[in-house]
Amino acid sequence: MRTAEALRMAVEALRVNRLRSMLTMLGVIIGVLSVVILVAIGTGAKNAVEKEIAGLGSNIILVVPGQVGLGAAPTQSRLDLSDVAYVRRVVGDPSKVTVAVNSGEPVRVGRVEVFATLTGTDENMPHVFDRPLRRGRYLTGTDVDTRRRVVILGSEVAAKLFGDVDPIGRQVTIAGVRFRVIGVYETVGSTFGVARDQEVHLPVTTAQRLIGLPRINGIAVGASGPDEIEPLRQRVVAALAARYPDETFSAVTQTQLLGTIGTVLGMLTGVLAAIAGISLLVGGVGVSNIMLVSVRERTKEIGLRKALGARGRDILGQFLIEAVLLTTIGGVIGILTGVGGALLIQAVSPVPASITWWSIVLAFGVSAAVGVFFGVAPARRAARLDPVVALRTD
Amino acid sequence: MSHDERAGRRDDERAEASAEPGAAGAPAFEAIGLTRSYRLDGGVQVDALRGADLRIGQGEFAAIVGPSGSGKSTLMHLLGCLDRPTSGTLLVNGVDVATLDDARLADLRNRTIGFVFQSFHLLPRTSALDNVALPLVYRGAPRAVRRERARAALEAVGLGHRLTHRPSQMSGGEQQRVAIARALVGDPRVLLADEPTGNLDSRNGEEVMGLLERLNEGGVAVVLVTHDADVAARARRQIRVRDGRIERDT
Numbered sequence: 001m002r003t004a005e006a007l008r009m010a011v012e013a014l015r016v017n018r019l020r021s022m023l024t025m026l027g028v029i030i031g032v033l034s035v036v037i038l039v040a041i042g043t044g045a046k047n048a049v050e051k052e053i054a055g056l057g058s059n060i061i062l063v064v065p066g067q068v069g070l071g072a073a074p075t076q077s078r079l080d081l082s083d084v085a086y087v088r089r090v091v092g093d094p095s096k097v098t099v100a101v102n103s104g105e106p107v108r109v110g111r112v113e114v115f116a117t118l119t120g121t122d123e124n125m126p127h128v129f130d131r132p133l134r135r136g137r138y139l140t141g142t143d144v145d146t147r148r149r150v151v152i153l154g155s156e157v158a159a160k161l162f163g164d165v166d167p168i169g170r171q172v173t174i175a176g177v178r179f180r181v182i183g184v185y186e187t188v189g190s191t192f193g194v195a196r197d198q199e200v201h202l203p204v205t206t207a208q209r210l211i212g213l214p215r216i217n218g219i220a221v222g223a224s225g226p227d228e229i230e231p232l233r234q235r236v237v238a239a240l241a242a243r244y245p246d247e248t249f250s251a252v253t254q255t256q257l258l259g260t261i262g263t264v265l266g267m268l269t270g271v272l273a274a275i276a277g278i279s280l281l282v283g284g285v286g287v288s289n290i291m292l293v294s295v296r297e298r299t300k301e302i303g304l305r306k307a308l309g310a311r312g313r314d315i316l317g318q319f320l321i322e323a324v325l326l327t328t329i330g331g332v333i334g335i336l337t338g339v340g341g342a343l344l345i346q347a348v349s350p351v352p353a354s355i356t357w358w359s360i361v362l363a364f365g366v367s368a369a370v371g372v373f374f375g376v377a378p379a380r381r382a383a384r385l386d387p388v389v390a391l392r393t394d
Numbered sequence: 395m396s397h398d399e400r401a402g403r404r405d406d407e408r409a410e411a412s413a414e415p416g417a418a419g420a421p422a423f424e425a426i427g428l429t430r431s432y433r434l435d436g437g438v439q440v441d442a443l444r445g446a447d448l449r450i451g452q453g454e455f456a457a458i459v460g461p462s463g464s465g466k467s468t469l470m471h472l473l474g475c476l477d478r479p480t481s482g483t484l485l486v487n488g489v490d491v492a493t494l495d496d497a498r499l500a501d502l503r504n505r506t507i508g509f510v511f512q513s514f515h516l517l518p519r520t521s522a523l524d525n526v527a528l529p530l531v532y533r534g535a536p537r538a539v540r541r542e543r544a545r546a547a548l549e550a551v552g553l554g555h556r557l558t559h560r561p562s563q564m565s566g567g568e569q570q571r572v573a574i575a576r577a578l579v580g581d582p583r584v585l586l587a588d589e590p591t592g593n594l595d596s597r598n599g600e601e602v603m604g605l606l607e608r609l610n611e612g613g614v615a616v617v618l619v620t621h622d623a624d625v626a627a628r629a630r631r632q633i634r635v636r637d638g639r640i641e642r643d644t
Contacts, residue, residue, distance in 0.1 A: 005531050016519060304515045307476055308576070309504020309532040311497045387476040391515065 010322040013294070024290045025330035028370065031280025032334025032363045033341065038276045039359035040342035042269025044352030049261050053254050055188060057130040059223040061233050063087065063240070063251045078247060080214050081204070087219050090239040091232065096222040098124040101207045101215070107200055108173040109161040116157050116200045118174065120207020128222035136168045136183030144203040152183035156197035175210055229253050273359070277366065284327070284370035291323050291378035302382050303390025316383035323375025324368055331367030335360050420488030422584045422615045423450040423473050428482035430468050442468040444638035445482065450617060452583065455610040457629035458619045465638040467588060470619045474507050474586045475499050487583065504532050508577030512589035514569045516561040522548060522572045523557045529580045547575040551605055567598025574605055585609060587618040591625055603628055
């Protein structure tokens with residue numbers, strides 16, 4: 001028998017039991033839909049994080065005390081400003097090295113109070129990181145050297161404290177100390193869940209006095225090009241290790257971060273896809289079930305077809321095509337609704353969703369495979385029916 | 395594969411089939427010591443056929459008669475290769491069916507034998523034309539050829555005006571004529587009819603019998619199973635089956 005003919009017969013059989021076919025497909029549709037949507041969300045999250053990392057600036061090396069890695073406990077920092085000067089000498093270009101001291105503090109203007117991340121840094125920060133200003137100016141060397149009480153506000157902090165009023169030149173209070181606003185950053189979004197628009201930058205020296213500790217949290221080094229990153233990283237780590245033989249230091253590059261984050265989020269996406277895949281499997285069981293019912297119902301028809309010259313494999317083909325048609329139509333509907341759903345999520349929710357072609361191809365392939373896998377048992381049962389027994393059934 | 399190739403191959407196969415040993419001049423059916431036993435669910439063994447010797451020549455018109463439970467339907471199912479004998483030998487057109495696998499047996503049913511059943515066994519929700527064309531589907535005939543031959547077969551049984559009607563839109567007599575057209579469409583050498591008039595009134599039954607007679611005159615062997623004496627009387631030969639044995643052959 002020709003495939004076109006078998007296909008026509010299968011379409012006809014599905015049309016006759018329209019409601020039943022639809023309900024059976026629904027299981028496959030939900031499975032495929034969830035695969036497409038969950039993979040889109042996983043991929044979207046990965047893309048968003050990668051964009052955030054890239055958005056920090058280019059060719060950055062972050063030097064922090066202790067081990068950096070999954071599950072590593074944060075280490076008490078032993079670095080101070082003299083180490084920054086040391087790293088500057090190692091790197092050679094002082095402007096390519098900057099520093100960070102972090103602390104969470106409430107920032108107040110009159111009665112309005114906002115909890116912000118205070119980051120003490122220096123005049124070289126804009127040479128290392130991408131951090132465009134909306135208004136005002138960056139920190140200067142003098143700000144740092146003279147421990148000036150000046151701040152640059154993240155866009156969100158500025159909006160919360162001052163609303164539409166221009167904050168430049170105005171006063172904010174942090175831990176009882178008054179600071180003058182000298183700049184406002186552009187909105188940059190968040191990195192690793194750190195809302196960078198909620199940051200307040202101030203001179204590192206001022207920050208250390210405010211916190212009451214001479215420590216710093218990390219040093220950031222900007223390499224001059226992608227090829228410079230690795231040699232520079234090794235040089236900095238080696239230099240720090242020579243200076244502090246008992247301590248470990250880590251210098252992470254963006255590439256490493258991207259790799260680590262990518263692995264984690266890739267795993268997450270895989271897990272999500274696997275969970276969705278299980279629902280697709282359940283849909284397949286539904287197909288198998290309904291095909292068995294169909295074979296039983298059409299026992300007489302199968303007997304007749306055999307009497308008229310259908311071979312076992314003609315009958316097998318007919319029922320297999322029917323099952324595969326059921327799952328692939330379900331698969332296509334699932335893909336369409338899944339893509340639609342992912343676009344909708346992207347449009348109306350903060351969850352990033354990114355549709356990937358491989359998830360679509362995979363979903364379609366798997367749904368077709370589910371049809372074959374779960375259609376084989378009922379189809380074989382049909383193919384093996386004895387024509388006499390089948391014709392006798394009433 | 396193109397339509398032409400298919401059609402060409404079909405003709406080749408047919409030429410090959412007629413060249414098989416014993417095909418020329420062999421009787422349509424030759425049964426030697428045919429038995430068929432089966433077990434009921436309770437484990438009771440039923441010997442439906444207890445050794446039948448039978449020879450039906452090409453172009454014959456024979457009726458298998460007997461009371462219900464006599465084994466006449468079992469005999470017909472065996473002749474039609476819908477069932478395999480428990481023991482004994484059956485030659486169809488000189489070919490021992492025991493040597494054929496499932497696919498070849500299906501091919502034999504498709505090309506050599508036409509079936510007519512008491513309850514018609516037409517596919518519901520399917521037009522008369524498509525019902526009749528069904529045997530050709532399993533031969534791989536192209537759609538255009540199938541439709542043309544199905545139309546001709548329906549015209550031959552006087553239903554040229556009912557091509558697109560579905561079984562539910564036709565009378566019993568018309569449905570049985572569609573079934574006969576379906577049995578004919580593949581040019582079989584034998585037509586096996588199981589109580590073909592059993593579900594019909596006398597007028598429609600008469601019409602169907604007339605049709606079978608005409609077909610027989612055209613050279614097709616007709617073997618019908620019936621317990622209706624009037625129907626059986628129309629056949630030139632009567633094979634009486636009783637308790638799984640052929641009691642009389644006249």
